[in-house]
Amino acid sequence: MSGTTQGLGRLRAASAGNGVLGVLIVLLVGLTLGMGQLEPLFRALFPDLGNPLYSRDSFLNLMLAHIGLVLMSSLISVTIGVAAGLFVTRPVGREFEPMVSSLAAIGQTFPPAAVLAIAVPLAGFGFAPTIIALSLYGLLPVIQNTIAGLGTVPHTTLEAARGNGMSRWQILRRVELPLAMRVIIAGIRVSVIINIGTATIGSTVGAKSLGTPLIAGLVGNNLAYVIQGALLVGLLAIVTDLLFERLERRYSFGS
Amino acid sequence: MTLARSADSRLVGNRVLLTLLIAAVASSVLLPFASLSPNRLSSGQPMMLWQALPEWQLTALALIGLALLAATLARPLPRRTSLWLSLIATLSLLGLDFFALGEYAHRALVDASPAARVSQGATFWILLFVSALIAIDALQRLRLGLVKRALFGAAVLAVIGACFSGDLLSPLSIMREFANQKANFVDQLIRHLMLVAGALIPALAIGLPLGLLVNRRDGLRNGLFSMLNVFQTLPSIAVFGLLIAPLSALGRAVPWLGDLGVSGIGVAPAIIALVLYSLLPIVRNTYSGLAGVSAGTLEAARGMGMTPRQILWQVEIPLALPVILSGLRIVTVQAIGLVVVAALIGAGGFGAFIFQGLGQYAIDLVLLGAIPTIVLAVIADFALQILVTLSRPPGTR
Known part of the structure; x- marks a missing residue:
């Protein structure tokens, strides 16, 4: 009986969560496309500003550029990160596991903004250093969680799979990866969320992103630009995080 | 064989x-x-x-x-x-x-x-x-x-x-860039450390009792954690930016706050944002450290006639300390990194060199900000790691 009420409560919480996510997505899309409609509002809020609406580029372009930066670097991070995590958990690469793990741990203490700055002497200004910094930095949580996720698969489960006559490849694809998936996705979530934030600062090294109006506003003392950029990038981060939460939940077996 | x-x-x-x-x-x-x-x-x-x-x-x-x-x-x-x-x-x-x-x-x-x-x-x-x-x-x-x-x-x-x-x-x-900036470098180092300390002290003062509270009252936990979690996902520069307008309005409206230095640009928004970012790891680790103390241990303490206050100070907190300190380690390293970004709203610190250097295309100035920040973060991480190890009971290190 109490199990049912609990289940109902959870169901109700989940549908409320759906509602929040829905509203946030509508807000994100609406503001991206229709920020121009809010010009009178910004004019009223900041009467001293000559130009209260960022107009050097459309917010849609900035949003797409931002998502492009994050998507591209995350793709690189996930590909290399999962491959590296798989390599060091196989018998061939096990010797590298302590080194790779400590590298991932130490690397994550580096401030993302400093990593971005260091990429500039290596790759110049613009798109390239941002992609390099984002991919490198995003790699670390993915590696860490891939190793951790594969480590949670119980020995008895692997033993049983082997006993069933499954090949190594089958065990990996049908037992290990599905069981580790939730933890791996949690790592990708951390990596993507950090990258959304770092891509914003990427505009200081010349990459176009939602940080462009934000930084322009800070430099030019135009608070309206700051708010427009900050609102959109904040919404983007929250929506992305909630979507990942949903994805993670889909892979949680039994718990 | x-x-x-x-x-x-x-x-x-x-x-x-x-x-x-x-x-x-x-x-x-x-x-x-x-x-x-x-x-x-x-x-x-x-x-x-x-x-x-x-x-x-x-x-x-x-x-x-x-x-x-x-x-x-x-x-x-x-x-x-x-x-x-x-x-x-x-x-x-x-x-x-x-x-x-x-x-x-x-x-x-x-x-x-x-x-x-x-x-x-x-x-x-x-x-x-x-x-x-x-x-x-x-x-x-x-x-x-x-x-x-x-x-x-x-x-x-x-x-x-x-x-x-x-x-x-x-x-x-x-x-040579360092020699040119020597006095300034020391100033920014001190400023960087002051901002980190200025954020961590209030964050601990709020976060530790809050962690204890959610440990005692289950009902509060989910709401608080999901709120702090959402905050954690927001890009730092967006939070700094969004704090400017309300804080400068506040500084203008309440003159004595303005006299205290509360304004949109500079230290005030940086500290507020850093405190908010630091809360989740502190509250979460305090909570899970306390939750990790086994029921049997608490039972034994009660059986020995200890009062709830004694149990908290002599049993629960010492046993939870390694986990709480791991939380402190996370937020210290995080704060050192976030202060870099706070330079964009005029809070100073090593980030000032980074963004000044990026603006002038002076790579060495950028490195003069970035390398010490990384060194600082790695040292803080290492020092707190040692502290975490030392806080564990002997024999489990």
Whole structure:
């Protein structure tokens, strides 16, 4: 009986969560496309500003550029990160596991903004250093969680799979990866969320992103630009995080 | 038995070291060691290792390489001897890397114009990085005690300190930038640390009791955690930006707050945002540290006639301390990084050098901000890691 009420409560919480996510997505899309409609509002809020609406580029372009930066670097991070995590958990690469793990741990203490700055002497200004910094930095949580996720698969489960006559490849694809998936996705979530934030600062090294109006506003003392950029990038981060939460939940077996 | 024999018949005993050695050799052949440029802002002419180093240094480098190669082999050296050899070789590599760069800069600038600059190249960084990785790997494999590891750490610091003490490195471009900014550098360092401390103290003062509260009242937990979680996902620069307008309005509306320095730009929004970012790890770790104390332990404490207050201070908090301190470790490192971004709203700190350098296309100024920040974060992480270890009950370290 109490199990049912609990289940109902959870169901109700989940549908409320759906509602929040829905509203946030509508807000994100609406503001991206229709920020121009809010010009009178910004004019009223900041009467001293000559130009209260960022107009050097459309917010849609900035949003797409931002998502492009994050998507591209995350793709690189996930590909290399999962491959590296798989390599060091196989018998061939096990010797590298302590080194790779400590590298991932130490690397994550580096401030993302400093990593971005260091990429500039290596790759110049613009798109390239941002992609390099984002991919490198995003790699670390993915590696860490891939190793951790594969480590949670119980020995008895692997033993049983082997006993069933499954090949190594089958065990990996049908037992290990599905069981580790939730933890791996949690790592990708951390990596993507950090990258959304770092891509914003990427505009200081010349990459176009939602940080462009934000930084322009800070430099030019135009608070309206700051708010427009900050609102959109904040919404983007929250929506992305909630979507990942949903994805993670889909892979949680039994718990 | 079979295992032992197959290990014996292997040629390479340490494939990690071999991989690192190959990476170091490849970078030495392909990437420049230093660069020489006519002035501070123009990009330099690349100098390969064999162009920059005199013969005796190249010979020394080759010998270090051979020693490392010998250490990768399964025979004839015993395993521990190989690891110690790689530690000594890597220490020499570290010293030689710095020495060769400084010495090259001295030679290259003798008959160059006063505006000419020498900067470190990719190979310099990769050799430094590879040295660090070799040392980490060897220390892990040797399973040394805390004292021996600390001694090795001291040796590394001694080598680096010796390189920086004289004027060996002073002709380098980044060190000249440092000399120009010396007073400012110390100011920004202090400012950076003050901002971190200014955020962590209130965050602890709020977060620790809050963690205790959600440990005692289950109902509050989910709501609070999901709220703080959402906050954690927001990009820091967006939060700084969104705080400016309300804070400057507040500073104007309430004059005594304005007199205290509450305004949109500068320290106030930085501290507020940093406190909010720090809350989740502190509350979460305090909660889970306290939740990790077993019911049996609490039962025993109660059975001994301890009061709830005594149980909290003498049982729960000491047992939860390692987890709470791990939370402090996370937020300290995080705050050191976030303060960099706070420079964009005029809070100062090392980020000021980074963004000033990016604005002027002055790479060395950028590095003068970025490298000390990274060093600061790594040191803080290491120091708090030691504290976490020491806070564990003896026998479980």
